Amino acid sequence: MRPWLIRHLQVFFYSLGQLWRSPWGTLMSVAVIAISLVLPTALYLALEVVDDLSGQWHSGAEISLFLEPEVSDQAAINLAKKINQRPQVASVDYISATAALEEFRQKSGFGVALDLLDKNPLPGLLRVLPKDNQLSSIQAKAWLLEFSALPEVDQAEYDYAWVQRLQAMVQIGQRLGLIFSILLGGGVVLIIGNTIRLAIFSRRQEIEINKLIGATNGFIRRPFLYSGMQQGALGGLFALAMIYAALSLLAPAVVRLAGTYQSEFTLQIVGWIELLLLPLLGGALGWAGAWLAVGRHLREIEPG
Amino acid sequence: MRPWLIRHLQVFFYSLGQLWRSPWGTLMSVAVIAISLVLPTALYLALEVVDDLSGQWHSGAEISLFLEPEVSDQAAINLAKKINQRPQVASVDYISATAALEEFRQKSGFGVALDLLDKNPLPGLLRVLPKDNQLSSIQAKAWLLEFSALPEVDQAEYDYAWVQRLQAMVQIGQRLGLIFSILLGGGVVLIIGNTIRLAIFSRRQEIEINKLIGATNGFIRRPFLYSGMQQGALGGLFALAMIYAALSLLAPAVVRLAGTYQSEFTLQIVGWIELLLLPLLGGALGWAGAWLAVGRHLREIEPG
Amino acid sequence: MIRFSEVYKRYPGGGDALKNVGFRLATGEMAFLTGHSGAGKSTLLKLITAIERPTRGQVWIGQENISKIAHRKVPFLRRRIGIIFQDHKLLHDRTVFDNVALPLVVAGLRHQDIRRRVRAALDKVGLLRKERNYPLQLSGGEQQRVGIARAVVGKPPLLLADEPTGNLDPSLSLEIMDLFAEFNRVGVAVLIASHDLELIKQLGYRQLVLSEGELVAGGDSR
Amino acid sequence: MIRFSEVYKRYPGGGDALKNVGFRLATGEMAFLTGHSGAGKSTLLKLITAIERPTRGQVWIGQENISKIAHRKVPFLRRRIGIIFQDHKLLHDRTVFDNVALPLVVAGLRHQDIRRRVRAALDKVGLLRKERNYPLQLSGGEQQRVGIARAVVGKPPLLLADEPTGNLDPSLSLEIMDLFAEFNRVGVAVLIASHDLELIKQLGYRQLVLSEGELVAGGDSR
Numbered sequence A, B: 001m002r003p004w005l006i007r008h009l010q011v012f013f014y015s016l017g018q019l020w021r022s023p024w025g026t027l028m029s030v031a032v033i034a035i036s037l038v039l040p041t042a043l044y045l046a047l048e049v050v051d052d053l054s055g056q057w058h059s060g061a062e063i064s065l066f067l068e069p070e071v072s073d074q075a076a077i078n079l080a081k082k083i084n085q086r087p088q089v090a091s092v093d094y095i096s097a098t099a100a101l102e103e104f105r106q107k108s109g110f111g112v113a114l115d116l117l118d119k120n121p122l123p124g125l126l127r128v129l130p131k132d133n134q135l136s137s138i139q140a141k142a143w144l145l146e147f148s149a150l151p152e153v154d155q156a157e158y159d160y161a162w163v164q165r166l167q168a169m170v171q172i173g174q175r176l177g178l179i180f181s182i183l184l185g186g187g188v189v190l191i192i193g194n195t196i197r198l199a200i201f202s203r204r205q206e207i208e209i210n211k212l213i214g215a216t217n218g219f220i221r222r223p224f225l226y227s228g229m230q231q232g233a234l235g236g237l238f239a240l241a242m243i244y245a246a247l248s249l250l251a252p253a254v255v256r257l258a259g260t261y262q263s264e265f266t267l268q269i270v271g272w273i274e275l276l277l278l279p280l281l282g283g284a285l286g287w288a289g290a291w292l293a294v295g296r297h298l299r300e301i302e303p304g
Numbered sequence C, D: 001m002i003r004f005s006e007v008y009k010r011y012p013g014g015g016d017a018l019k020n021v022g023f024r025l026a027t028g029e030m031a032f033l034t035g036h037s038g039a040g041k042s043t044l045l046k047l048i049t050a051i052e053r054p055t056r057g058q059v060w061i062g063q064e065n066i067s068k069i070a071h072r073k074v075p076f077l078r079r080r081i082g083i084i085f086q087d088h089k090l091l092h093d094r095t096v097f098d099n100v101a102l103p104l105v106v107a108g109l110r111h112q113d114i115r116r117r118v119r120a121a122l123d124k125v126g127l128l129r130k131e132r133n134y135p136l137q138l139s140g141g142e143q144q145r146v147g148i149a150r151a152v153v154g155k156p157p158l159l160l161a162d163e164p165t166g167n168l169d170p171s172l173s174l175e176i177m178d179l180f181a182e183f184n185r186v187g188v189a190v191l192i193a194s195h196d197l198e199l200i201k202q203l204g205y206r207q208l209v210l211s212e213g214e215l216v217a218g219g220d221s222r
């Protein structure tokens, strides 16, 4: 077992040495791989952030129950508690008529206009947030019917426009995600495969001589596999550094934006442990790309 | 002049033939280049779309003038015309008290609640849209002071929150754009340079022999330059096809989204003529990458 | 050691490079392969190393019929043969030492053994003091000798050489041939393709003569 | 045609490959360059083609001092010299025809001229019927002759050959040498590095003898 291990270590360090001896070429390959790893990762992080933000914004997909004017605060709170016990309900907020007017004033920018009113024209309000973020329109209608039948409730409403918008956005995001993933996943495989392919051609003579001397295909394949893995892993490390730099650049702006939504969202949410997987992923992709390229081209090169 | 031209044409078709003779390698290089061209183009298109959409949304950055209740429709319209003559004002809309209530009802989702009102509590409203989309906060304050001094105006307001949000978004967009452009621009140059670099190494012997036989550096460089250009241009064509496919996939979803904003925006706005520049750009980048790589490595390869 | 029986070789798009060739080379025997340029000498050697396959007939190495040897067995066949090439076939980006060490590395020997045997082989061809040089820093004759050192370093039972003295001056050629003879004396079978008729006559080993792909002398007595 | 004057060549990390070499080769003269392996024959030829630069001394080709020739002038120097290499240096992915045509393509000749002159050169070395083959489909001697055809196709006033008959059988060697003599008769200066002393003696041209980097015979009479 030990000589076997020694031989692998030798090849490992030999191909690392090869990379080191042609620093420019290595740098180029590694940079190309890093860029192709950065992009899908950035996409993944962006989707994670959007997911997170949209979780905070989902309050738009709520059902509003307008209470009859004669319902007291206490009765309203009791009703809220009752509704909250339903399994599909995430939370219920009670907004009294006074609070509603205040929110109204802030939301609409019609502050001055509302001061002109003699009395508060608004009813009390229960905001029901469903657990399922994307309530289907059929479900939503069933709920509306049920809630409006309650004696305390004057009318029940659901913000369809917002839901439609959200769904359309999610749809676009998913399609974009699909397209980008295909492009970039293909890109990584192609780039590493291409690099190894050309490396094989530029070492054609070496391969030929090795075959003549009695090297098995496994022996010839090994340094290419190690080289692909090492380049991929280095690319992953570079990608990690780039993403870290990009996040540092972006963080202040994102925090400022989140501030305007009264949100305490920061980019710290990003999964650092997942990012540490990047070099591993890069190494695995590099190995795979090398394997494909070597498999295709090793057979072609025969001494003549 | 004719033999000179013939020689160039010969090299052009010779290197095209070379590409054709190794279809797999060519396909790989071209696909890699295409992907690296698609991504910046997609970014550019996305920014164009956002710019376009935000132009439609800028109505949020407007100044609202709440009129005194006793101002008649006619007086309000006259005032609107007067304000509209100012050089920095893009447009002025008059929303009568009745219309304001109607808009209110739709925007807020409090439709039922408003039906409970005895009389319309809202004043008439002038919406002033400044020409400069991003009014600085100092300018905005000056305008507010000036407008609120008008006898017809009860109060003037400006949606600061929206402006802040927009500015933060624009800032993030710009930083993202910068980061992506650097990454992808560097990517294209690196990929083409790397491809040509490896091509040079795999044709090392050919270069050596040509030098021995008395070929000038220009002669040796030429096929590589043509090859780089051809690969870049092919990559550009592929990129064009990919973007076309992606747009076809995305278009329905975007139209649906735009629909929820009462917008008639479609993806037709995308500059098709600009897209046709892609193969040209690809060719130019390919030529440049080849030139860099050949310049660096041609001197290294000397017969020994 | 080697047995050819009614071997034909036709390259795609060419005439017959070898026609009805039959001969035996006994274990531990040494012989020369001669013939005009294009007679088929290199082709014959390529059949022995499974670089090319015969179109018809059989080629035996030891107990093995290699006319139809499986691809994955070829490397192990080649490890039992030391080959010296017309054009050296050295790796230009490795030192003389590393070039000679290659067959041992391929065979998976231990580092200390490699070191000892490579230096012994380099010593035999008189290039020990150039072990750290790169092939391009050597003269043509020196490169040829590096190739010979690489062929013998693995102590194969069979040595093939394709014009090993083509680039050497007469005295050095004689030295190299003596080297082959020395290997032969310790039991290595040697087959050398050469056109240096003078030298061959001088040495007096068996001669296999090819002409237009046919074995016209030195073959099986049928 | 060629004039060496007190030329020294030391490779980095090696001894002197050439020491105080001085000789002239007249226009239209033919001579052989001999010496043991490693004597410096190839090095001397490399100095003439500006592949290497002398460490000291001057090398003149015609009226040009090429010890310090500018890089961009080197290609035009090489077009006036036909070079035949020890290891052929053919392009394996081009046909024999394309290989021989290379110097004419480099020089920018017209297509029809190229065709005519390539076929004439191939005819001279007896390989016209192999013009569509690839170098790897040829025997070693045939490849060598392709290299010779490529060297003479441009009708250079000076022909250099580094062991052009190293891989050829004696009769073919003589043929090739006769070919060089023929070129020489029409006014081409020829310098051939070779160790085939037998053949050289037979032909009776001037001999420049190198030993350990020193010109021990046939040089300038000082």
Ligand SMILES: Nc1ncnc2c1ncn2[C@@H]1O[C@H](COP(=O)(O)OP(=O)(O)OP(=O)(O)O)[C@@H](O)[C@H]1O
Pocket: A304, C011, C012, C013, C014, C017, C035, C036, C037, C038, C039, C040, C041, C042, C043, C044, D136, D137, D138, D139, D140, D141, D142, D167, D168, D169
């Ligand atoms: N790969 C090939 N494809 C087609 N024809 C080939 C191939 N290899 C060799 N030939 C032809 O087969 C014949 C024998 O070639 P071979 O190389 O065996 O000759 P040789 O005896 O080694 O000659 P030399 O002394 O010149 O090396 C020649 O006519 C050659 O053109």
Ligand SMILES: Nc1ncnc2c1ncn2[C@@H]1O[C@H](COP(=O)(O)OP(=O)(O)OP(=O)(O)O)[C@@H](O)[C@H]1O
Pocket: B304, C136, C137, C138, C139, C140, C141, C142, C167, C168, C169, D011, D012, D013, D014, D017, D035, D036, D037, D038, D039, D040, D041, D042, D043, D044
């Ligand atoms: N690039 C180089 N770097 C270092 N040393 C070199 C280089 N090229 C040649 N030498 C050394 O210079 C000496 C002369 O080499 P050269 O190739 O000129 O010999 P040669 O006469 O052509 O020999 P042969 O007949 O074997 O071809 C040799 O000792 C060789 O090791």
Ligand SMILES: [Mg+2]
Pocket: C041, C042, C043, C086, C162, D139, D140, D141
């Ligand atoms: Mg041969």
Ligand SMILES: [Mg+2]
Pocket: C139, C140, C141, D041, D042, D043, D086, D162
């Ligand atoms: Mg030499």
